[in-house]
Amino acid sequence: MNVNLKFFASFRLLTGKAGTELEVPEGTTTSDLLVMVRDMYEGFNEKTVLYAVNGEYVGKEVGLKEGDSIAFFPPVSGG
Amino acid sequence: MIRVTREDFSVDEVIASIRSGGMGAIVTFLGTVRNKSKGRDVDRIEIQVYEEMAVKQLQAIREDAITRFGVEDVAIVHRYGSLGVSDNIMMIAVGAGHRPEAFEACRYVLETIKEKVPLWKKEFTPEGDYWIEGEEYERTE
Numbered sequence: 573m574n575v576n577l578k579f580f581a582s583f584r585l586l587t588g589k590a591g592t593e594l595e596v597p598e599g600t601t602t603s604d605l606l607v608m609v610r611d612m613y614e615g616f617n618e619k620t621v622l623y624a625v626n627g628e629y630v631g632k633e634v635g636l637k638e639g640d641s642i643a644f645f646p647p648v649s650g651g
Numbered sequence: 652m653i654r655v656t657r658e659d660f661s662v663d664e665v666i667a668s669i670r671s672g673g674m675g676a677i678v679t680f681l682g683t684v685r686n687k688s689k690g691r692d693v694d695r696i697e698i699q700v701y702e703e704m705a706v707k708q709l710q711a712i713r714e715d716a717i718t719r720f721g722v723e724d725v726a727i728v729h730r731y732g733s734l735g736v737s738d739n740i741m742m743i744a745v746g747a748g749h750r751p752e753a754f755e756a757c758r759y760v761l762e763t764i765k766e767k768v769p770l771w772k773k774e775f776t777p778e779g780d781y782w783i784e785g786e787e788y789e790r791t792e
Contacts, residue, residue: 580701581771582782624769627704643701643769647785650698650705650729650770651682651741651761 573598573638577609580645583621587613596636603632605642622647652726653709655702660728665742669724674746678753680761682740688783691776693736700731701769708768712760720756722747727760729770 578591596605602625606618624643625634636642652668654660666677686693713725722745729741743760747753764770772783 578701580769581699581773582784624701624704627701627707629767643704645701645769646771646782648765648767648769649772649783649785650700650768651765 573600573636575600575605575636575639576641578641578643580643582646583616583644586615600636601632602630602634602636602642605636606632609644616644620647621645652728653706653713654728655700655705655709656728656730657732659730659739660742662739662742665726665728665744669726669744669746671723671746673723673748675748676750676753677744677746678750678757679745680741680743680757682742684734684736684738684740686736688774688776691774691778691781694775694777695733695735696775697733697773698729698731698740699771699773700729702731704769705729709764712763712767715763716745716756716760720747720752720759722752722756725756725760727764729764729768731770 574593574595576591576593579587584590610616610618621644626641652665684696709727713727716722716725724746726744730739734740743757745753745757774781774783
């Protein structure tokens with residue numbers, strides 16, 4: 573199945589892109605995806621990254637579905 | 652009112668969006684661009700946003716504050732894009748029957764935004780450009 577990755581702030585610099593589509597096995601969880609993305613981009617620290625699925629913060633063992641959007645970003649700094 | 656916008660906003664309009672007869676207090680917070688940060692001069696900033704998620708988060712924070720503190724209404728406006736020194740960044744307005752809950756809710760909304768809402772500041776200084784990540788800095792070049 574395919575999922576959409578989005579990157580924000582310094583993660584765009586790290587990955588060189590704002591987003592990309594990725595094919596992952598059925599049954600992939602958020603923690604599986606964190607490891608996959610870490611292995612794709614040097615300097616990506618899966619322990620400190622914040623992530624959201626379809627615009628919601630979720631836990632590490634959430635199963636992903638075809639077409640999900642997963643955003644990866646550093647700690648926020650609005651306000 | 653929940654708004655994430657590139658455009659500037661009117662403080663009066665934000666207050667007017669929540670004002671009602673049940674309120675005896677409206678507490679506001681206005682965040683603006685400071686010309687110094689961690690000892691560096693700041694020429695301007697850019698704010699990046701994950702807009703769909705930011706709007707959802709702001710709506711949830713508004714509803715949470717109304718329930719948690721029993722205030723009448725909450726308005727939140729946050730800008731993104733390129734902003735100069737002294738420009739408006741964000742505004743919170745909280746209307747309540749009495750001032751204690753209005754102050755408490757306003758502070759709660761502000762701190763929760765700083766913790767959860769996907770917005771990031773990049774500061775442009777004579778020494779270079781820096782992403783602000785939580786309380787840390789990440790040099791961009």
